[in-house]
Amino acid sequence: MMSNPAIISDRARHLLRVLVERYISEGQPVSSRALARDMGFDLSPATVRNVMADLEDMGLICAPHTSAGRIPTTQGYRFFVDSLLTMQPLASGEVQRLRSELDPDKAIGDLMETASNVLSEVSKLASLVLLPRRFQPVLRQVEFLPLSENRVLVILVTNEREVQNRIVHTARQYSPSELQQAANYLNSLCAGQDLHKVRETLLKEMQETRERMNDMMRLAIEMADKAFAMPEPTPDYVVKGQAHLLSRAETDSVEKLRQLFEVFNEKRDILHLLNQCLHAKGVQIFIGAESGYDALEDYSLITAPYEARGQVAGVLGVVGPTRMGYERMIPLVDITAKLLGAALTQR
Amino acid sequence: MMSNPAIISDRARHLLRVLVERYISEGQPVSSRALARDMGFDLSPATVRNVMADLEDMGLICAPHTSAGRIPTTQGYRFFVDSLLTMQPLASGEVQRLRSELDPDKAIGDLMETASNVLSEVSKLASLVLLPRRFQPVLRQVEFLPLSENRVLVILVTNEREVQNRIVHTARQYSPSELQQAANYLNSLCAGQDLHKVRETLLKEMQETRERMNDMMRLAIEMADKAFAMPEPTPDYVVKGQAHLLSRAETDSVEKLRQLFEVFNEKRDILHLLNQCLHAKGVQIFIGAESGYDALEDYSLITAPYEARGQVAGVLGVVGPTRMGYERMIPLVDITAKLLGAALTQR
DNA sequence: TCTGGCGCTCGCCTCCTGAGAGTGCTAAAA
């Protein structure tokens, strides 16, 4: 048992392929008879049964009960995906739709939302889009705006078009011109610097010029210290089309589904999983519990990282039952990632 | 049949109340025997049956089949909620939690997200939070930042702390100082104005000073025209805790549930519904299909608008099965709305 | 190496039954 799948015969490969395809489309255990009919070769069910027995020994398929047909195991799907799958190109209409919806001029949040929506609609599965990480955010400009009482709105413009804003409580109330000066000072000192290193720069500056430091500089440093001390917004993701999972759920597995939904809400696990995929080169596939999360048993996850300006920016993908149409989903995820990347780069 | 529920006897009212409470907690048709036991009065099941027959005539309860107990109809729930319900104050720990999570210093998006999360966790239901509408957004400040090529990042600071940013394509590339001048011009001209009226102001200005208009002003007007022409971001909402609905779902109603999830995704219907609730004075309750949406049959929606600085800013609420614990949920939604409003006002 | 045949094992559908729950109705009691 569990012989090496590498030494599997061509006929067995073909048989496995047809079996998996049929199980994916029908959702029911596949019998030797049906298989014999579906395969091109002219083989009797009995022969097919023999081959099936071999495949079962290898752990690629199994029978849910004594006298049912066979269904693929996780390893079966894995082998199918790795070695047997012939991808199906997307319908040109679908590509068209993806391309037109992923409009580079959309706001970044909208773009992610759109990507997730269109991905789930085309795939008829649930979709995930990890919001892009900011790479070594570089400070371009700082603005201070006085609010009511002792609060100041700090606007940080980073890199190309990211705008972050934070509210800082100050010791006393400052006038607009004081704030303006402080901002100018900071801009001249720190513009172009890595956001994380701004504080270091400021500390150094402070020590070097301790004597001739004036109020304005003190203010600038106080403000910056508080503003930059705030945590970066944690990365986040968008989930769409969970309803699709409900319609495809086997009626008995509601509990499994509930757990899955809970994982979607929890964020922590999903983020961990998606982060793993960030550094994969291309499309990555987790079948069943391969991802290491029990809640994903019976479900598969297909992901692909997307790049912006040559740097990995995030991950997107779809989640669906293990018996989903991989030959469509894999290209879909792949292309969506590429188009999203293009949209981000082109902005 | 369908006599006027107003002329219902005290005993019948009490009986209905106990019946609804029991059905909500048990989830199964309530028999005359159980009811006779649960009611304080010393009545025999037979008597209870007579009263139940009356209630059934009035359309307040019904029997799912000949020889089952009774369950409340939509009208029954309605009567219960309107006239029989005694609210249960929240546990002080829950109030504490709400108060501490709804921290005024959080970013506005985070605040909504948090509100939705905590609402769904405390209620164990799905929660909705409509993102606040901006009221007559008033322009405080404009900043222009040159991007690569002919693009300019426009940062609009409105009212107290809203920051919007948009990307504008310009006819030619402008230098930072040109942009700075244009921004100054716009700030002096339009600061403090209603965002929607800025364009009018500019047009008027343009006509009045057509002759002595210089390049800088032309630029300012070009930029502003493009920036302010962009659509306001459409209102949006947050849904959390859908998983709770799954765990409470009767196993057979998966299809209903799927439709509900689809409505959540669609946005259109939900937004329409929530917008209706914006102008209600306090907590509003839709039982079953009262909302007018089929997908909400078997589900109830409890909403309350929340205010910021005395103006209605948005709506929040929970969605759960009709047989939810109204006496807890109504105060919960009410208080959450108040606390969220307080957090928004205090900012 | 493949094939046909045979016996066997299950799962599933249907029918039936009995138990249990709960009602409606009626007639008697309060």
Added chain:
DNA sequence: TTTTAGCACTCTCAGGAGGCGAGCGCCAGA
């Protein structure tokens, strides 16, 4: 007039029996 007890009736649900058909494993023969 209101309440109660009793009884017959209805309906659901769980369990068991039986029949059917799908599908397998194995074996012997081509």
